[in-house]
């Protein structure tokens with residue numbers, strides 16, 4: 001398939017992730033473009049309602065990115081300077097960066113060596129009376145140990161935040177992602193499980209957290225007269241009681257989101273098929289480990305995280321890139337970024353996460369990948385190992 005530029009041998013370059021956009025999606029977007037609302041209008045309300053159908057009815061606040069969703073979620077949790085946030089380091093830096101931007105001290109707790117998800121015992125050892133949030137990540141789309149992590153958070157008087165940028169559509173013990181943690185965040189970046197180009201959402205069952213999230217999304221503006229300090233100013237009057245930002249997701253993009261959501265189950269199914277095809281073919285290859293699944297998890301696979309043993313990850317990365325196969329590495333431990341290093345975080349802090357990172361290689365995974373594409377990736381991996 002012709003994703004982008006062709007390789008010299010005539011094979012298309014395969015990206016590691018890619019959106020699926022149909023004529024129906026395009027029609028949904030152009031309909032909004034022709035209408036009265038470009039930004040906050042009926043498509044926002046509709047997309048939020050549509051999202052709730054995938055989170056067991058738990059309401060959503062849509063925002064401009066997964067990063068904005070995290071920033072809003074920490075604002076909803078009233079994170080203040082000096083508070084602590086216990087977080088998984090096996091994630092995109094935004095999970096931790098957005099807490100740091102609120103002045104929190106991020107306390108990284110190690111991951112399970114096989115799933116890459118926040119380890120319950122490590123989280124339990126990391127919480128203190130200053131912990132306000134425990135931030136888990138559903139790495140690669142596989143839900144974290146959400147019930148046990150919620151117990152750890154709640155027993156410390158903290159909230160569980162689930163960064164579900166990878167896992168919308170997944171379930172844990174039969175319950176949908178979004179219906180379990182106190183706060184769940186999604187990303188709708190093009191490589192994720194559904195897209196609005198840029199976009200994200202915060203999901204919470206708590207009316208207080210929801211109201212705070214809605215406030216932070218829109219400058220903290222208070223328009224409800226009953227809540228205003230000087231309600232007699234006149235009909236134009238609005239007040240800011242707490243600082244917020246403009247994180248409003250436009251109607252145009254919400255229309256794309258609602259249209260994409262109709263195919264979420266289809267996307268999840270195709271991603272699972274590709275994941276299973278990789279697993280079946282690679283289980284017997286010496287020198288790699290395939291990703292495990294926990295009993296009770298029904299992942300919405302966003303990544304296929306292969307583990308490459310004996311220090312050969314970089315060589316396999318270069319080999320596959322040379323074949324036009326867009327492999328990726330997810331993720332450098334968040335505290336290895338110089339911004340955290342400059343704050344005093346040192347290598348060696350979370351040995352499981354570091355070992356995981358040293359071995360991890362994400363193979364291409366997106367719904368439009370054909371079995372022929374998958375076999376081309378597999379040939380590339382087998383060729384490298386002489387298998």
Ligand SMILES: *Cc1c(COP(=O)(O)O)cnc(C)c1O
Pocket residue numbers: 065066067068091092094095137163165166187188189198199200
């Ligand atoms: C993509 C991603 C984010 C950030 O989402 P954006 O929409 O790109 O801002 C946060 N956390 C994780 C785990 C992600 O994969």
